[in-house]
Amino acid sequence: MNKKSLSERDICTKFITPALEKIGWDTQWQIFEEVSFTDGKIYVRGKITARRTRKRADYILYYKPNIPIAIIAELIDQGVMVEALYESVDKQVDLFDLICHVAYDKPPLTRKERANNVKKRNYFTKYGEQARKVLEALLDKYADQGIKNMENIQNLTIPPNSDFGSVTEIIKVFGSREAYDKAIKELENELYKVA
Numbered sequence: 001m002n003k004k005s006l007s008e009r010d011i012c013t014k015f016i017t018p019a020l021e022k023i024g025w026d027t028q029w030q031i032f033e034e035v036s037f038t039d040g041k042i043y044v045r046g047k048i049t050a051r052r053t054r055k056r057a058d059y060i061l062y063y064k065p066n067i068p069i070a071i072i073a074e075l076i077d078q079g080v081m082v083e084a085l086y087e088s089v090d091k092q093v094d095l096f097d098l099i100c101h102v103a104y105d106k107p108p109l110t111r112k113e114r115a116n117n118v119k120k121r122n123y124f125t126k127y128g129e130q131a132r133k134v135l136e137a138l139l140d141k142y143a144d145q146g147i148k149n150m151e152n153i154q155n156l157t158i159p160p161n162s163d164f165g166s167v168t169e170i171i172k173v174f175g176s177r178e179a180y181d182k183a184i185k186e187l188e189n190e191l192y193k194v195a
Contacts, residue, residue, distance in 0.1 A: 012058055024146050025061060035060040094146065096192070115143040118190045127183070130164065130173045135187055137161050142191070151184055 006014070012033065025031050040051035093101075097108035109117075118139060124132040137160045142150040156167045164170050174180040 032060045112143040114191045115139045
């Protein structure tokens with residue numbers, strides 16, 4: 001298939017969205033297409049005000065709630081394939097690190113390196129022993145499979161997490177479902193905290 005003969009929308013539909021889904025991005029809450037992400041600069045001339053054109057992106061990926069990453073389809077237009085990018089660095093990196101590597105020539109951290117950085121900061125000391133074990137197991141799962149899997153409550157039903165008890169029992173260790181979700185969000189923030 002000759003990509004040069006395809007429209008930008010076709011490239012997005014046939015190549016970019018499937019590539020994002022393949023590496024674990026959720027089309028329901030993480031991937032938004034054809035999105036304006038600024039209101040446009042305001043200009044004032046005397047008593048007249050106007051806005052410039054809004055900036056748009058082919059994709060806005062929400063890596064975490066309220067933390068968008070804009071991706072321009074220009075990468076695909078220029079013949080850069082996401083899979084090839086992964087192979088050029090290491091498949092054990094997040095898309096966030098891959099984009100930073102491409103855009104800013106920043107060496108990407110692997111998920112395992114990010115997980116080890118969290119462990120070095122002794123982040124888990126604020127939790128009780130059982131909650132700490134659950135979070136450490138989830139962190140290890142993140143290092144192996146990525147962040148999306150860490151957020152999935154069903155991970156608590158799979159060993160080694162299921163060894164800590166049922167989902168309800170594990171949630172009780174944190175106090176409530178809200179407290180568990182908060183602990184997971186804080187853990188994600190720790191993963192991307194600058195050392």
